[in-house]
Amino acid sequence: MILNSIRSLRWTDFFIYAVTDPRNLYRIIQNNDPSGFGLSFTIPLVVAVTEILATSLLGQQTSFFYYKITYGWIFNYILLVFFIVITASLMDMMSQFLGFTGRVKEIITVVNFSIFPKVFLLPLVYIFKSLRFAPGFFYFFFSLGFFIWSAIIAILAVSEMNRSDNVKSVMVFLFPILLVSITGFFLTIITFFGGITMLFG
Amino acid sequence: MDRNRKLLVSILAMLVLSSIIAIVDIGITMKKNEDRPSFSLRAPGFGPGIGIVRISGPIEMSAAGNSFGLQNGGAESIVERLDQLSRDNRIKAVIIRINSPGGTVAATQEIYQKIWKIRKKGIPIIASMGDIAASGGYYIASACTFIMANHGTITGSIGVIAMSPNVRRLFEKLGISMNVIKSGKYKDTLSSYRDISQEERELLQEMIDSSYKKFLKDVALGRSMNQTDIIPYADGRVFNGVSGLKYKLVDGLGTFEDAVAKAKENAKLPDDAPLYEDVMHPLQKFLVNLENMVKNISGSPLRVDRSLYENQYRMEYRYLP
Numbered sequence: 001m002i003l004n005s006i007r008s009l010r011w012t013d014f015f016i017y018a019v020t021d022p023r024n025l026y027r028i029i030q031n032n033d034p035s036g037f038g039l040s041f042t043i044p045l046v047v048a049v050t051e052i053l054a055t056s057l058l059g060q061q062t063s064f065f066y067y068k069i070t071y072g073w074i075f076n077y078i079l080l081v082f083f084i085v086i087t088a089s090l091m092d093m094m095s096q097f098l099g100f101t102g103r104v105k106e107i108i109t110v111v112n113f114s115i116f117p118k119v120f121l122l123p124l125v126y127i128f129k130s131l132r133f134a135p136g137f138f139y140f141f142f143s144l145g146f147f148i149w150s151a152i153i154a155i156l157a158v159s160e161m162n163r164s165d166n167v168k169s170v171m172v173f174l175f176p177i178l179l180v181s182i183t184g185f186f187l188t189i190i191t192f193f194g195g196i197t198m199l200f201g
Numbered sequence: 202m203d204r205n206r207k208l209l210v211s212i213l214a215m216l217v218l219s220s221i222i223a224i225v226d227i228g229i230t231m232k233k234n235e236d237r238p239s240f241s242l243r244a245p246g247f248g249p250g251i252g253i254v255r256i257s258g259p260i261e262m263s264a265a266g267n268s269f270g271l272q273n274g275g276a277e278s279i280v281e282r283l284d285q286l287s288r289d290n291r292i293k294a295v296i297i298r299i300n301s302p303g304g305t306v307a308a309t310q311e312i313y314q315k316i317w318k319i320r321k322k323g324i325p326i327i328a329s330m331g332d333i334a335a336s337g338g339y340y341i342a343s344a345c346t347f348i349m350a351n352h353g354t355i356t357g358s359i360g361v362i363a364m365s366p367n368v369r370r371l372f373e374k375l376g377i378s379m380n381v382i383k384s385g386k387y388k389d390t391l392s393s394y395r396d397i398s399q400e401e402r403e404l405l406q407e408m409i410d411s412s413y414k415k416f417l418k419d420v421a422l423g424r425s426m427n428q429t430d431i432i433p434y435a436d437g438r439v440f441n442g443v444s445g446l447k448y449k450l451v452d453g454l455g456t457f458e459d460a461v462a463k464a465k466e467n468a469k470l471p472d473d474a475p476l477y478e479d480v481m482h483p484l485q486k487f488l489v490n491l492e493n494m495v496k497n498i499s500g501s502p503l504r505v506d507r508s509l510y511e512n513q514y515r516m517e518y519r520y521l522p
Contacts, residue, residue: 057227069224
């Protein structure tokens with residue numbers, strides 16, 4: 001059964017639509033035939049590996065790499081999934097705040113597929129590393145580029161999900177980022193001044 | 202559509218291939234780096250190697266903890282580190298890197314005894330002296346199987362010292378007197394507010410002499426020498442590395458790297474054997490660095506170290522110029 005569905009290559013549609021037509025991506029997620037939820041978690045798994053490999057290629061290569069590619073990979077994957085679930089939950093919260101129906105499972109699937117472009121970071125960085133042409137710069141450049149691409153995928157898919165305009169989808173997408181940034185900013189200030197008070201108070 | 206699907210599978214296959222190539226590439230580069238005749242102090246190591254213990258600054262039983270409750274550098278933590286190394290099957294030799302003018306008698310003796318126990322287990326212990334390894338610093342080094350000093354290392358200073366300031370006349374000038382209620386006549390021996398009596402002096406001298414004899418005995422034991430051979434130089438004088446070698450207080454002149462090479466030679470370890478440093482946990486390092494940074498920013502030049510005006514006299518194996 002599973003083998004047949006793998007052979008049918010219908011699962012590839014999720015990946016194809018993720019990069020070519022995010023609105024259609026949401027439609028096939030909604031149809032749930034085949035289900036994309038479980039499959040979507042393979043993306044953070046691959047992204048975790050490619051991220052570790054890309055950063056390892058840039059840094060000094062020591063035997064610590066063995067730790068990174070084994071325990072580090074698992075840790076990175078857990079961390080990625082954790083952030084995806086938190087992000088999706090916050091996006092769902094914002095959607096409901098704006099009057100849309102809550103669909104956290106579908107949003108998790110969308111966010112998972114939206115980070116698919118990040119897997120291309122490794123081959124691209126590897127090319128510049130082999131050419132010895134500013135691999136560090138291109139790592140950050142492509143990381144930024146893929147983040148924007150991921151954002152576009154998520155925004156268009158959420159827009160399709162809620163049948164809303166893109167402005168509201170952008171708000172839904174930006175809410176977790178803004179919330180985390182603002183909270184992080186104040187936490188840093190509190191920790192810093194709290195630390196000073198603790199040391200010299 | 203089927204064509205697109207096949208294309209995507211090909212792209213995914215290419216991604217897998219690029220990952221495998223990257224892993225192989227990293228593996229090859231890593232091997233090349235490891236083949237280089239160099240050693241890294243902080244590289245994570247595998248297999249038999251050398252444990253490093255660092256003794257820096259004045260030796261005390263428990264070094265003052267910082268604001269985060271983290272302690273580092275006291276005799277207790279050094280003994281604990283030595284104990285960890287002696288229980289670790291990977292450790293085939295130990296290097297004690299000393300950069301200390303000595304310290305309190307008991308703390309120094311505890312470290313000496315721990316090193317001696319490890320030495321008796323047959324683990325080669327090399328002392329590597331930095332800027333200074335005098336008095337208690339030398340006491341500790343003498344327990345090691347081999348002492349490596351730099352040409353300019355200040356060492357020696359075999360002896361014991363106890364001192365306290367006498368501010369009686371200053372107090373008299375200022376019209377200050379102390380109310381002392383004590384249970385016995387020696388209870389405030391070496392008080393800063395009065396002169397020391399002859400009886401007190403004799404009492405302390407007896408203790409100093411006893412600690413000095415212990416120092417001599419332990420150095421003679423560690424160095425496999427007669428006490429009579431050491432006594433002529435054990436009058437508190439300091440030596441540099443060269444004269445230390447001349448008087449057989451040290452075994453060789455060399456750097457920390459030479460000490461590493463010597464440890465590998467003694468333990469019959471290969472050249473690429475790893476060094477196991479006592480690396481602080483990244484979080485611990487971050488907190489300590491943060492505290493130092495904040496202290497540096499807010500440190501007032503008017504703030505005086507408490508130890509300068511408090512009379513915290515104690516007997517020390519310490520070089521006090």
